[in-house]
Amino acid sequence: MNLNNHSNNRIVSGMRPTGHLHLGHYHGVLKNWIELQHSYECYFFVADWHALTTHYEAPHGIEQNVWDMLVDWLAAGVSPHAATLFIQSRVPEHAELHLLLSMLTPLGWLERVPTYKDQQEKLREKDLATYGFLGYPLLQSADVLIYRAGGVPVGEDQVAHIEITREIARRFNHLYGREPDFEEKAAAAVKKMGKKNAKLFMSLRRKYLEQGDQEALEVAQALLESQQNISVGDRKRLFGYLEGSGKIILPEPQAMLTRAAKMPGLDGQKMSKSYENTIALRDDPDTVTRKIRTMPTDPARVRRTDPGEPEVCPVWQFHLVYSDEHVRQWVQEGCRSAGIGCLDCKQPVIDAVLRELAPIQERAAEYEQDPDLVRSIAAEGSEQARAAARDTLEEVRKAMGLAYK
């Protein structure tokens, strides 16, 4: 994915601390992160404040959930050498940005986010008519904007939150990106590109602003990106100037949609803790074996001699994730002709899941035995994240008149 070139190749994503992760998280999120961490500058964090928005009455389990989840990330292969791993509340800059953004956030924007009413309905037993819960998407916006990230890998359910993040960034830049002498400063910065490039830049800008020529915009952005003798401040000014806005202080991030998790639960529904249909990454081999052996199958196969239909069987969904063409063929034929029994059919799935989990569990055991290591990874990651967050915050404070020198 080609991210906005002026927002570099940083990505940010967070996960609420739900404790032990399962195969749904692994196939739906973690494998994606593990791939991304080698091509992008990644910030992955545990959203413990977000957990508090819904669990403020009983926060005691959160800490253990944070450590359990971090161990699972590490065990799955999210690497502290490739990505910055941290805990949200250890980077208080998120909170300051959240506060500052709250000043310019219209209440209606938050009330209109679909998850606001949905979750209140769904979690009826909890009183979610709180200030913190209303601010959930704004806190998420701060999580992303504090790193000036270009992309946010998330599932479909989070798209509305990225959308409001973009709107907040736009509003912020609109309000604070126009210094009093913006036009003069931008014109002076253009000159620094040299005569030829300056002329080209201005004509591309005109093409974009007057005719909406998207390609001209992209060429101009690339041109700007390649300039060596303009300062960071001028560069931001010019990216904004190019698009007819002020200085872009907080770039708008893009949602990087993770393809829908293809990992079904043991009962064929989506794998989720609340459906009690999960295989946890740290389930021991006996538990995994038992869970798969007791999975429901095509209800038409009452007796071993009854033929079945893979399409209506949750086990078949597992074969789609784990088995090659050869095994799938064997299942299709064996099931429809009653040539194989359901336990026969499940064995290759059991073997494949155990094979997948073995190295993960081996690493998890190492981290479990060395909790200090996990703590120091989180502490170092949090410090690293703070350094990046402080840079943004400094600019934000300046833009909002809070720089006090």
Ligand code: TRP
């Ligand atoms: N709301 C996200 C979820 O429930 C978690 C989250 C918090 C997040 N802050 C974020 C995701 C920032 C991406 C970026 O899954």
Ligand code: SF4
């Ligand atoms: Fe399902 Fe396999 Fe049994 Fe067919 S043989 S019903 S696919 S478990």
